[in-house]
Amino acid sequence: MTGADPRKQEPTLAVEGLKTHFFTKAGVVKAVDGVSLHVNPGEILGLVGESGSGKSITGFSILGLIDAPGRIVEGSIRYKGRELTTASDEELRKLRGDRIAMIFQDPMMTLNPVLRIDTQMIETVRVHHRVSKSEALERSRAALAEVGIPSPESRLKNYPHELSGGMRQRVAIAIAFINKPDLIIADEPTTALDVTIQAQILAEAQALCARTGTAMIWITHDLAVVSSLADRIAVMYAGRVVETGRTSEVVSAPRHPYTRGLINSVPSHNARGSRLAQIPGMTPSLMNLPKGCAFRTRCPQAIDVCLETPPIREIAPGREIRCFNPVGAAQPAAAEVAP
Amino acid sequence: MSGEPLVSARGLSKRFVKKPDFAGRIAGHLGADVREETVHAVDHVDLEIMKGEVVGLVGESGCGKSTLGRMIAGLLTPTEGEVQFKGKSRDALSSAEAHAARLAIQMIFQDPYASLNPRARVEAIVGEAPLVHGITTRAGMPTYVDDMMRRVGLDPELKRRYPHQFSGGQRSRIGIARALAVNPEFLVCDEAIAALDVSIQAQIINLFMDLRSEFDLTYLFISHDLGVVQHITDRVVIMYLGRVVEAASTETLFDGPNHPYAQALLAEVPRISTEKRTFHPIKGEIPSPLNPPSGCHFHPRCPHAFDRCRNEVPVLKEIAPARYSACHLNDG
Numbered sequence: 001m002t003g004a005d006p007r008k009q010e011p012t013l014a015v016e017g018l019k020t021h022f023f024t025k026a027g028v029v030k031a032v033d034g035v036s037l038h039v040n041p042g043e044i045l046g047l048v049g050e051s052g053s054g055k056s057i058t059g060f061s062i063l064g065l066i067d068a069p070g071r072i073v074e075g076s077i078r079y080k081g082r083e084l085t086t087a088s089d090e091e092l093r094k095l096r097g098d099r100i101a102m103i104f105q106d107p108m109m110t111l112n113p114v115l116r117i118d119t120q121m122i123e124t125v126r127v128h129h130r131v132s133k134s135e136a137l138e139r140s141r142a143a144l145a146e147v148g149i150p151s152p153e154s155r156l157k158n159y160p161h162e163l164s165g166g167m168r169q170r171v172a173i174a175i176a177f178i179n180k181p182d183l184i185i186a187d188e189p190t191t192a193l194d195v196t197i198q199a200q201i202l203a204e205a206q207a208l209c210a211r212t213g214t215a216m217i218w219i220t221h222d223l224a225v226v227s228s229l230a231d232r233i234a235v236m237y238a239g240r241v242v243e244t245g246r247t248s249e250v251v252s253a254p255r256h257p258y259t260r261g262l263i264n265s266v267p268s269h270n271a272r273g274s275r276l277a278q279i280p281g282m283t284p285s286l287m288n289l290p291k292g293c294a295f296r297t298r299c300p301q302a303i304d305v306c307l308e309t310p311p312i313r314e315i316a317p318g319r320e321i322r323c324f325n326p327v328g329a330a331q332p333a334a335a336e337v338a339p
Numbered sequence: 340m341s342g343e344p345l346v347s348a349r350g351l352s353k354r355f356v357k358k359p360d361f362a363g364r365i366a367g368h369l370g371a372d373v374r375e376e377t378v379h380a381v382d383h384v385d386l387e388i389m390k391g392e393v394v395g396l397v398g399e400s401g402c403g404k405s406t407l408g409r410m411i412a413g414l415l416t417p418t419e420g421e422v423q424f425k426g427k428s429r430d431a432l433s434s435a436e437a438h439a440a441r442l443a444i445q446m447i448f449q450d451p452y453a454s455l456n457p458r459a460r461v462e463a464i465v466g467e468a469p470l471v472h473g474i475t476t477r478a479g480m481p482t483y484v485d486d487m488m489r490r491v492g493l494d495p496e497l498k499r500r501y502p503h504q505f506s507g508g509q510r511s512r513i514g515i516a517r518a519l520a521v522n523p524e525f526l527v528c529d530e531a532i533a534a535l536d537v538s539i540q541a542q543i544i545n546l547f548m549d550l551r552s553e554f555d556l557t558y559l560f561i562s563h564d565l566g567v568v569q570h571i572t573d574r575v576v577i578m579y580l581g582r583v584v585e586a587a588s589t590e591t592l593f594d595g596p597n598h599p600y601a602q603a604l605l606a607e608v609p610r611i612s613t614e615k616r617t618f619h620p621i622k623g624e625i626p627s628p629l630n631p632p633s634g635c636h637f638h639p640r641c642p643h644a645f646d647r648c649r650n651e652v653p654v655l656k657e658i659a660p661a662r663y664s665a666c667h668l669n670d671g
Contacts, residue, residue: 051507164624165400194399195563196621199607203618223538224566224609228616251611265541268569268610272589275545276570277536282506316402 011038012215018075033239046226049236098128101176105188107168118156143174166197238294245319342576344387350420368471382581395572445518451510455502508539580636587662597664
């Protein structure tokens with residue numbers, strides 16, 4: 001990360017060379033293996049990858065939510081210049097839920113099923129701020145209204161099971177935003193929701209970030225969702241970021257063969273009824289990655305040097321790829337991927 | 340695509356009734372207002388599927404698309420109406436015909452993890468049904484299973500393995516091989532690719548399309564993923580709270596949906612775009628099927644709703660050749 005960003009501001013979060021490994025009986029699983037990324041205030045970063053790519057573990061690592069047998073073995077996570085990998089549990093606890101919040105795929109991971117919504121929201125406020133109960137309640141009501149929940153007063157009195165899935169996710173988002181955090185990590189928050197409800201949640205998240213200047217990392221497997229939501233995209237494969245850049249650039253002219261394969265395999269990028277351009281093979285096991293570039297065995301343009309591990313390199317300001325033989329700049333995104 | 344439909348549903352309804360429990364019955368005796376709860380999962384649906392056609396059934400959760408699929412596949416008995424197979428009502432078939440009809444319609448399930456017996460080897464999962472139904476012999480079964488596995492792109496070497504030893508995409512392929520093993524004519528795919536990663540989804544969609552041309556299969560493709568539906572189907576049926584709101588050929592529908600719900604649904608499909616977009620979602624939630632709104636089920640969320648929508652159920656009418664929509668706005 002050089003000073004390529006024209007705004008020249010300090011990023012809300014900067015992750016450098018993060019490695020989170022899991023030491024299992026069967027061997028070391030390198031779930032996150034050298035991830036670097038950053039988010040600026042008010043920016044939405046889309047972290048895209050398939051299952052097992054390490055995208056969720058990256059998110060958990062930032063919040064210090066990695067449990068044994070997992071461990072952050074290397075790298076730094078800097079929140080506004082403060083190192084989090086060496087922070088004490090107490091320091092992390094003060095940050096979590098206040099300055100850095102998380103939204104999970106399943107809102108029931110955030111919500112306690114046996115407590116009313118108001119109890120949970122008031123607690124979130126009062127744990128971090130010295131305010132009266134009524135003040136905390138008022139903030140809770142405002143937060144619920146902010147995420148588009150109709151009649152927030154009566155919803156506050158509900159238990160989580162009395163709400164629909166979309167409503168619960170809104171409550172979880174309201175709780176994440178209630179202390180006006182600097183950073184929110186959203187892990188597939190709309191994956192379990194219906195299309196019309198997903199659109200509502202995306203609209204609210206987008207508006208909230210713009211309004212409050214909160215930075216957001218939106219973790220998802222769905223390129224279509226982030227392409228319309230995020231400012232920048234980081235694509236992960238087998239524990240590493242393989243491509244980053246502005247959303248429009250990455251989507252219209254992907255340079256890494258994996259990104260191109262992902263975009264081309266989306267049905268709307270293919271003529272109706274034609275065979276989809278597919279990436280051959282399957283995601284390799286993290287315990288047994290191919291030597292060198294992990295995508296090498298599925299890559300249509302792998303060459304001999306790919307046996308070495310490709311370094312991440314900047315090809316344009318703010319645009320980085322991890323590939324020896326990238327897709328040519330002139331090559332359109334819809335070019336056919338060889339089987 | 341003319342002639343007789345392969346499968347058709349006539350006035351098909353499914354109601355699930357929840358009887359009051361013991362405490363509820365006592366409360367009822369004491370004068371409390373406790374009644375049976377009825378969910379109209381599917382409400383008088385007519386559907387015709389021609390031979391060789393791929394029909395997409397689209398809707399959000401709770402709209403009854405899976406229930407309809409299961410009734411067509413014969414896994415659920417309809418409360419009302421009938422399913423016809425090759426022009427004959429399923430209830431009127433002789434037992435031999437009914438047997439053949441059951442084999443001819445196979446289902447592929449959403450969850451490749453839950454729909455395979457975890458304690459059976461792949462060879463048993465794929466080979467059991469054809470053996471029982473006399474499609475193959477015990478001696479011929481190994482080669483038959485090998486053949487089925489090759490057809491769906493699995494290495495026959497792996498047939499002694501258990502489902503947990505496979506990845507999600509491979510498990511889907513096992514589910515497909517199991518369905519194909521009894522030589523079906525018609526496949527009901529209930530969210531068959533929803534649980535898979537993007538790159539694996541593309542492989543399975545390609546497999547479905549290859550199998551279609553190879554075996555002349557007919558599909559009912561149930562999905563909430565409109566991008567996939569647009570890609571592989573010939574005709575799309577959109578459901579909302581148990582009723583069909585619009586049915587048309589895929590091209591016509593995606594060119595310009597008629598029903599306000601279809602319009603909203605299509606507008607909100609996330610697509611890969613190079614620009615950040617602003618979302619203009621429709622308001623409100625899907626109402627509970629326990630207590631659906633009166634008249635047109637969509638009226639509380641509909642931007643064009645007027646008085647008639649609140650009182651009168653719109654009927655599914657042909658608004659253009661082979662294009663149906665259930666909306667009062669079409670009456671001028």
